[in-house]
Amino acid sequence: MTADVGFLRDLVLAPGPSGFEQPVQQVVRERVASRADPETDVLGNVTATINPGATPQIVVAGHADQIGLQVTWVDDQGFVYFDKIGSVDPLLLPGRAVVIHASRGVVEGVVGKRPTHLIADADRGKAADISEQWIDIGATDRAAALARIACGDPVTFGPHFVEFAGGIVAGCALDDRCGVYVAVRALEIYADAPGSAALTLLSTVQEESRYMGAHVQARRGQPDCMIVVDADFATDQPEVEPRRVGGTLVLGGGPGLARGGCSNPRLFALFEEVAASAGIPVQIKATPGDTQTDSEYLQTAGAGTAALNLGLPMRYMHSPHEVAQLDDLEAAARLVAAVARRLGEVFEPGVFIPRA
Ligand SMILES: [Zn+2]
Incomplete structure (x- = not known):
């Protein structure tokens, strides 16, 4: 499966500081419209669902806004x-x-x-x-x-996007257009070979300012699980030490699976199992505290929802020229689609309640 670098470029070059995200959301709506009916809420969050009404309900989220x-x-x-x-x-x-x-x-x-x-x-x-x-x-x-x-x-x-060698890209706002890219690509991969679960794309707003899009979404219902895809600190650059950021995370090594309070332990185990059986590379990140992502808020949906934080390796976060690897994005999208299919087979009520 090759990455769609043109789609990532379109997402990156659409402007969307927090509170002004609609040019980005328009790219998302147009992209998913052939497979699902996109909806936009009053804050500007965009959702689109494959198999609406089915059980379990799985949400994959990235944030559309940028600093x-x-x-x-x-x-x-x-x-x-x-x-x-x-x-x-x-x-x-x-x-x-x-x-x-x-x-x-x-x-x-x-x-x-x-x-x-x-x-x-x-x-x-x-x-x-x-x-x-x-x-x-x-x-x-x-x-x-x-x-x-x-x-x-x-x-x-100033808008900027370039493709370096070997699938490495540089640009502004890769945090978190890469996450939106993963969420959309996961929806597409799942739509082309769907399981019985409902999979919803969620492109949130205002993550960088006040997490308001996630706050509102968390009051909108209670999906069975929320997968939150955001940038995480790559350690294969000078001056980012693995011991200070929860472990090693390198470009090309696959998405990071966050282990800690932001990720439900049974959902985490399912991700590890599906990644191993599908041959998708992942990296484990220790996440003892606040992830500074939407996941803290999305997991408060309803009476509590199983969440999983997926971290995309990224260099120079919050600079005008962030650097990421396309293979990591496609790996993350394939993993989310595979987990959605697997959950369609094994889901039962209470499956995410932690046990000894
Ligand atoms: Zn982010």
Whole structure:
């Protein structure tokens, strides 16, 4: 099964900072429409189900949103000030190409900075506070800027997606368009050879800001299990030590299966068994605490739902150029589809209740 790099590119290049995800969700809706009826809720979460009404109900989720910036104010000279959406490293911003998504269309800009020649030694290497950084859009004054943009417009890093050698890709927003890709591909693989279970794709919103899409979905019903696919720290890069991030996770080694409170132990065991029998590579990640993903919230659905956190190996998370491996995404999608088929065979009420 070869990866659909064009689909991942479409997902990555569609802008979607938290709260402004609909361009991404439109890519998802159009992609799944030939196989299932996509639905959009009032927050903007998108769902689509194969075998609606069947038992068990399995949900596979990725988050559509990305980190970004938002215009807050324009000064008399036409420089554009901003705040962050989600966890943005202020050190990354100076000198960076950005795109303001204004109501009349896209406005390109750059984050300005003091020339290096003029930086005092004592200030070198320090990030200016976000509120002290600005975007230059080439406006001559405040009125000229406000003719093109408005307070509240979302901002993203300049769109970027490239395919390196060997299926390794780099781009902005791979966290978590890769997870959305996996969820959609899992739905497609399952639709082409379905089992008896219902499999629902869930593309959530606002994960990077307040997990609000997941909060709302958790109140929408009680599926039998939730599989949450998100980026996880790859350890095959300098300065990310396996002992500090729950173990080794390398590009090309397959998705990480999180072991800990975020993953139901019996669902975890089923994933391991299905991966082994299908010859799909997986890596085990110790996850003692908060995963900082939607899984904490999705597993509170109804009276509690069995969740499994699937971590995609990713380098340089929350930078404008994240790096991932296509084989890991396809492996994750095939694994989710295979688990869904297997659950259609072995599911019975109470199957996920932990036992000694
Ligand atoms: Zn993420």
